[in-house]
Amino acid sequence: MAENRASRVTEGIPCWVDAQLPDLEAGKRFYGELFGWSYEDWYRGSVRALKDGEPVAALAHKADGRMPTVWTVYFATPAAEVLARRVRETGGxxxxxxxxxxxxxxxxxxxxxxxxxxxxxxPGTHTGFGLRHAPGSFVWAELYARDTAGANGFYGGLFHDALFGPDAEPDFGRAPVTDVFAAEMPPHFLVHFRVEDCERALAEVNRLGGRVQAGPFAASYGTVGVVADDQGASFAVLER
Known part of the structure; x- marks a missing residue:
């Protein structure tokens, strides 16, 4: 059963994702066909993607061509200024x-x-995902790191309760970069969206002009395919 709109803020829970894209209309077509998303106008020209009427992601036009075309995962916090200070204090x-x-x-x-x-x-009025863990919505974020022990220490210090507390439901894993990518790939987060059939989703990515980068392969949290959309933004599809 899918998890609906959360009523509490647990620091360190993935609560939102967005993509910065050169062509917003092309992005709307790609993800609309792949995941069945509809859209509504949102903040400063961006759009909020809806699945079954619930918010699942945002797409925005990338105004600066020097910036990467990427999906970004956002972690919830009750106090952004305080968390930013802690990031600096712990080496980030x-x-x-x-x-x-x-x-x-x-x-x-x-x-x-x-x-x-x-x-x-x-969060203010926007608390994050209205739907997660359902097909066409966020389900997992994997950090591909060179030093997984160091990553566990860093994020464990920032988000201890979310990752290791008694009610932890982190939706967030850590793995070596070389598990999936070439050794020269820089450390990064990979946003995962749930699908009912991984192989079918990979075929659909190809049909829509995207590219399959890896998979399908078995992970501890399901069957994964790593892909890029038709503008180069990488993400993963997860069958579980």
Missing amino acids: QVVAVPMPMGELGTAALAADPEGAVFGIWE
Whole structure:
């Protein structure tokens, strides 16, 4: 059964994802066909993607061509400024300082000591996913790191209760980069969306002009295919 809108903020729970794309309309077509998303206008020209009427992601136009075309996962926090300070104190970097997004909430971008970028979200009226774990919605974030022990220490210090507490449901794993990617691939987060049939989803990615990068392969959390959309943004599809 899918998890509906959360009523509490547990620091360190993945609560939102967005994609920065050169062509927003092309992105809407690609993900609309792949996952059955519909869209509504959202913040400053971005769109919020809906699955079964519930918010699952955002797509935004990438205004600066020098910026990467990527999916970003955001971790919930009750206090973005405080978490940003803790990121710096524990060896990470704040890439974009906490900035209010109107009444929706406050967003920031950070990087861990190996350079993997992630988002920080302090909710306002936008609390995050309205639907997760269901087909066509977020289900998992995997950090591909060079030093998994170091990553466990860093994120465990930031998000101890979410990762290791008695009620932990982290939706967040850590693995060596070389488990899936070439050794020269930089550490990064990979957003996973749930699908009912991984092989069928990979075929659909190809049909829509995307590219299969790896898989399908068995992981501890399901059957995974790593792909890129038709604009180069990487993500994964997960059958479980």
